[in-house]
Amino acid sequence: xxxxxxxxxxxxxxxxxxxxxxxxxxxxxxxxxxxxxxxxxxxxxxxxxxxxxxxxxxxxxxxxxxxxxxxxxxxxxxxxxxxxxxxxxxxxxxxxxxxxxxxxxxxxxxxxxxxxxxxxxxxxxx
Amino acid sequence: xxxxxxxxxxxxxxxxxxxxxxxxxxxxxxxxxxxxxxxxxxxxxxxxxxxxxxxxxxxxxxxxxxxxxxxxxxxxxxxxxxxxxxxxxxxxxxxxxxxxxxxxxxxxxxxxxxxxxxxxxxxxxxxxxxxxxxxxxxxxxxxxxxxxxxxxxxxxxxxxxxxxxxxxxxxxxxxxxxxxxxxxxxxxxxxx
Numbered sequence: 228x229x230x231x232x233x234x235x236x237x238x239x240x241x242x243x244x245x246x247x248x249x250x251x252x253x254x255x256x257x258x259x260x261x262x263x264x265x266x267x268x269x270x271x272x273x274x275x276x277x278x279x280x281x282x283x284x285x286x287x288x289x290x291x292x293x294x295x296x297x298x299x300x301x302x303x304x305x306x307x308x309x310x311x312x313x314x315x316x317x318x319x320x321x322x323x324x325x326x327x328x329x330x331x332x333x334x335x336x337x338x339x340x341x342x343x344x345x346x347x348x349x350x351x352x353x
Numbered sequence: 354x355x356x357x358x359x360x361x362x363x364x365x366x367x368x369x370x371x372x373x374x375x376x377x378x379x380x381x382x383x384x385x386x387x388x389x390x391x392x393x394x395x396x397x398x399x400x401x402x403x404x405x406x407x408x409x410x411x412x413x414x415x416x417x418x419x420x421x422x423x424x425x426x427x428x429x430x431x432x433x434x435x436x437x438x439x440x441x442x443x444x445x446x447x448x449x450x451x452x453x454x455x456x457x458x459x460x461x462x463x464x465x466x467x468x469x470x471x472x473x474x475x476x477x478x479x480x481x482x483x484x485x486x487x488x489x490x491x492x493x494x495x496x497x498x499x500x501x502x503x504x505x506x507x508x509x510x511x512x513x514x515x516x517x518x519x520x521x522x523x524x525x526x527x528x529x530x531x532x533x534x535x536x537x538x539x540x541x542x543x544x545x
Contacts, residue, residue, distance in 0.1 A: 238399050296513075
């Protein structure tokens with residue numbers, strides 16, 4: 228079984244928890260690191276390694292309330308990784324959580340759905 | 354070029370610009386609510402953005418407007434961190450001012466860029482400015498679909514984001530400081 232990956236929330240970075248043993252895969256909080264490519268590199272590498280284990284299913288949970296433009300590109304790269312999982316036979320789903328009055332974040336999720344064509348489920352936070 | 358040297362041509366142009374902006378927000382319903390002049394790094398970006406968020410919430414600005422303003426502030430400040438030039442002594446001359454007129458928030462920023470960058474940026478911003486809502490959104494989606502992060506970390510979405518969040522209420526100006534450098538000023542507006 229693959230090791231889990233956890234990055235605690237920072238002042239401008241989200242909490243990341245990827246643990247296949249549970250399983251739980253989530254990215255939560257705000258994201259505006261100075262170097263977004265560098266920040267998400269670890270996660271991309273982790274996903275590449277996990278992809279090789281050919282998991283049957285993969286549900287990625289997002290609950291972000293702020294994304295800078297460079298983070299928006301990085302999250303797209305993560306979703307494109309999931310497309311690679313899908314093409315190898317993994318059943319991929321994305322859950323996109325957002326606050327009821329947060330049209331911007333909802334819209335960002337819809338943009339991603341359009342671009343990646345992954346199955347998205349939109350959930351309003353309680 | 355020594356931007357910190359009082360009385361130099363460069364310093365005079367910069368100071369006149371900052372004073373001009375500050376004078377727009379003095380008295381009555383007009384107030385400069387955030388002012389930062391001088392160097393900028395990621396720590397300062399974090400402290401300024403925290404300050405902006407708290408200030409806006411204290412003013413009772415709607416959550417969606419706070420987010421729009423916060424968005425513009427982050428894109429503006431990170432742009433400067435990534436692309437702002439420093440003078441010969443490593444000093445980075447920047448200004449960042451948020452001016453409030455009743456319920457309207459004006460976000461002003463300025464930094465030094467090379468004249469060559471100024472030319473390119475001028476073309477890019479003029480082309481963004483000429484787009485209507487639909488085309489702006491379309492260009493955003495194109496960049497999002499095809500964009501990758503450059504080695505500097507830029508994505509090409511920053512100015513499009515500022516244009517979208519301000520409903521294309523975005524003005525800019527380039528003032529040549531000397532044969533190498535210009536002062537790039539950006540101003541956008543959000544209704545609170």
